[in-house]
Amino acid sequence: MSPNGARPVRAHASVDNLRTYLLAAARRDPDRPAVIQAAADGGLETVTYGELERRVDRLVDALDALGLDVGDRVILESDTNADAVATLLACATLGLPFTPTSPEVPDERLLTIIDSAEPALHIQSDHGQRTGIPETVGTARFGPGGLTVERAPAPRVRRRRVVTPIDTAYITFTSGTTGRPKGVVMSHRGVIAFLRGAEAARLVTAEDRVANTSPLQFDFALFDIGLALGHGATLVPVPRARLNWPRRFLSYLRDAGVTQVDGVPSVWRPVLRHESDLLAEMGQEGVLSRITFSGEDFPLDELRRLQELLPKARFTNGYGATETMAASITEVPNPLPPGTERLSIGYAVAGAEMMLLGSDGSPVDEPGTIGEIYLRSPSLFSGYWRDPEATRAVVLPDPLHPGSGQVVFKTGDLAHMGPEGELYFRGRVDSQVQIRGNRVELGEVERRIGQFAGVTGAVAMVLPREDGDPLLHAFVTCAPAGPAPDTREVLAFCRAALPAYMVPHGLSVVNEFPVTVNGKVDRTALAAHVAS
């Protein structure tokens, strides 16, 4: 019995709960490897499904003893590893929503999240460095030995007894474009609905070893955990430090026998730049059988170079927003047919539906015409944490059946439909820019610049200006060997093929593109580059 006499809360094995869904393989074959990870001695260690479940249950008992109530929040700060997964599964078992964050998230952002989430507990790993957690929050550490409580959370009376599928599994804070981060509240039912929908894409079998390269606060990491464990496969978390050293990154993948690598496009940039030979060697070995990416457009010239090095691998484009975990999983042909201008984001996963609406709210079903993607999905989030107004702005009555009570998610993404109804991403609604009254598609400018000899990457954006038209500016990276391209020549090259209003006003050569903590191109940092 727990301290105040209540029956301990548990998720019953029969209902949808992250723990039951992700540990199902432990029932089937507890000796299979659940996680292969870097060991303290620099080698690799394996945690089986049986061992993982033992760690979960030991953490459940320790957390249960703290007398937290279903719905009390826990901040889980860690790199992705077996003990972090055990901790989030222990939280799921007890109905404690976890807010994932990672060591590289700056202090003031963590404090903003704590201010919003008002968590009962902050848990970090044994060797976590975080200090300065407010007194109102309990603190603890986890490790292979279990949970060590440093500061017990404030006592509370337990009101709830059971954990239900619509209870919150996690709240992940996105860096919303407007400063204040928004807490995306995902229920057990929602997360499992997407993972079940993704099963139909048959990305993974139990023999696969899936490398995760995203930080825990990015739901691409949570998808990787769900995908690997949900199929009884093996999760291989890649330590952050390895990602910045391409040779160490590739040797880690090889040593761990990784068969799939999940990551945003930027994780491949250093490898393509510095270790293409080693990657080509691995491509010939044929162990790497699938590359799954998401988060932003994969620049096509980089994707083509990656495909040349991995001719036997399959490529998958995962599209969607944290508010529904994701929306579509689409096979990308390898090699890309010549002349391909954009990647398809295909069709929504089983059980969900993407539709295009025009700015007047009417359905767009004319191939080639741009509309905004609205998503009907069983994995729709529960809402933004304590922000009903922001929720109402994106969870809308189904425009096709307004009286039905159905709701859809307004994605803020634009797309056009292809001949078979498959969708092609055309940027964000708020990134459609007008230059001197003309709509400019930044991707088109970037594609043109990318064709200039020696340019390896291009990012176009408008720089805000107090007075007068916003200025179109482009940033390029170039091959390490060759000379930096002459900016005047690049602009002349644009003028030869683009209307005048689409020719950048300025062009900067940068060594590499800055990325956000989630690994996406950081356009704010780029703009600051020019301001400085």
Ligand SMILES: Nc1ncnc2c1ncn2[C@@H]1O[C@H](COS(=O)(=O)NC(=O)C[C@H](N)c2ccccc2)[C@@H](O)[C@H]1O
């Ligand atoms: N494959 C894409 N092409 C092009 N633009 C994209 C793409 N995937 C997102 N995006 C963009 O990123 C936005 C969502 O950003 S997010 O909320 O941080 N979520 C993600 O980036 C990852 C997403 N939750 C996810 C998790 C797990 C598997 C697949 C996808 C979308 O609305 C798109 O604008």
